[in-house]
Amino acid sequence: MGRYNPLLHGHLRISLSLRKPNLFWVSAAAPLTSVILSTILVFLLRNKVHKIAIIGELPKGVNPPSSNMLYFSGPYLALAIKTGLVTGILSLTEGIAVGRTFATIKNYQVDGNKEMMAIGLMNIAGSCSSCYVTSGSFSRSAVNYNAGAQTTVSNIIMASAVLVTLLFLMPLFYYTPNLVLASIIITAVIGLIDYQAAYKLWKVDKLDCLACLCSFFGVLFISVPLGLGIAVAISVIKILLHVSRPNTRVLGNIPGTLIFRNVNQYREALRIPSFLILAVESPIYFANSTYLQERILRWVREEEERIEANKENTLKCIILDMTGTSVHVPLELQTVTAIDTNGMDTVSELRKILEKRSLQFVLANPVGNVMEKLHQANILDSFGLKGVYLTVAEAVADISSSFKPQP
Known part of the structure; x- marks a missing residue:
């Protein structure tokens, strides 16, 4: 006997359905046949x-029925609760992941709350009937999708067919070869693998690609819960990295406008002499306040070193001579959407440190809730009337007007 090739079998089914849509039933009936x-x-x-x-x-x-076997006391209750929490999280993650996969393919929305309620009620009912912990099945969903199912009625028909099979038809599957069942799952799932999406992830975000590959190989070689758990862990680590080390950027003015943009991103953006304009792309709170303070002070040191290194430049020296050695640091706060007590302490500490170094520290464009918290903490009083501005351009114009040219 020749070796059975499930990939060739799946390819023939898909090709037939694409070339002759009227024969879609052939592809749908192929697994059962x-x-x-x-x-x-x-x-x-x-x-x-x-x-x-x-x-x-x-x-x-x-x-x-197993409702009479449910116990809410005993030495294993704590272990059961911990196991149930972990299993529930993994089950929900798997179910939503499967749902979103097919939602992307068929262009519909997945409601996470409804998914959670459905999986929870399903497992509550299952616990009363000796059922294993259940979730959205990727393999059965793929088979159902490839069979051409369009509505949830297909699930009712499938459940009815499973019930009839369990009650009457189980002995008929005694001689069913395992390789045929494996081939049905492989041919159903193989079409869901998107190589181009993985390559795009590699080009755009290496950590996202790592999470994708770990999830894929974890599910393929270990188990679905562990594979998804690894991907979730990598995603959480990525979030923590971004939260604890947010981006800070130096802004420059685009000539002829009042627009300030990242000097490393826009070549036409020019630094304002005697100003170091910084933007923080994250809320300021306990997880990143220490890092932001150190990073801002490092920006100040680097700016002073740059000014000192370029003092022989004719234009630079004249501008620096007009303003002395002071550098004004407006901190652009439009992207700072929130701040906590640690963040407010950091802002206050920065002002004190920079004042000791004869550097003026002002805030530009703080959002409403940040402004309110700074006011309630009496931090705005320490900045004074010239310490907070609506825009960076306003801060630059107002502070520049106070410069006194040297004779």
């Missing part, structure tokens, strides 16, 4: 072929 024909073939050749792995004997009937 494969099971029936392979079972009959193995049954007829059972005395000649002994190396084919088959399902074997399967008990028929539904699970007995």
Whole structure:
């Protein structure tokens, strides 16, 4: 007998459906037909072929009720609660991941709250009928999708078919070969692998690509819960990295406008002489306040070193001479959407440190809730009337007007 190739089988099914849409039923009926024909073939050749792995004997009937076996006390209650929490999180993650995969393909929305309620109610009912912890099945969903299912009625029909099979048809699957069941799952899932998306992730974000690959290989070689758990852990680490080390950028003015942009991103953006304009792209709170303070002070040191290194430049020296050695540091706060007590302490500490170095520290464009918290903490009083501005351009214009040219 020749070796069965499930990928070739799936390719033929898909090609036939694409070339002749009227024959979509052939693709839909292919899995069931494969099971029936392979079972009959193995049954007829059972005395000649002994190396084919088959399902074997399967008990028929539904699970007995187990509500009388639920206990809410005992030495294993704490272990059951911890295991239940972990299992529930993984089950919900898997279910939502499967749902979003097919939602992307079929262009519909997935409501996470409804998914959580459905999975929770399903497992509550299952715990009363000796069921295993259940979630959204990726393999069965893929088979259902490839069969052409369009509505949830397909789930009702599938559940009814499973019930009838459990009650009456289980002995018929004794000679069903395992390789046919595996091929059905492989051909259903293989079309969901998006190589181009993985390559795009690699080009755009290496950590996202790492999470994708770890999830893929974890699910493929270990288990679905562990694979998803690894991906979630990597995503959480990525979030913590971004939160604890937010981006800070130096802004420059685009000539002829009042627009200030990142000097490293816009070549036409020019630094304002005697000003170091910084922007923080994150809320300021306990997780990043220490890092931001150190980073801003490092920006100040680097700016002073740059000014000192370029003092022989004619234009630079004249501008620096007009303002002395002082550098004004407006901190652009439009992207700072929130601040906590640690963040406010950091802002206040920065002002004190920079004042000791004869540097003026002002805030530009703080959002409403940040402004309110700074006011309630009496930090705005320490900045004074010339310490907070609506825009960076206003801060630069007002502070520049106070410069006194040297004779």
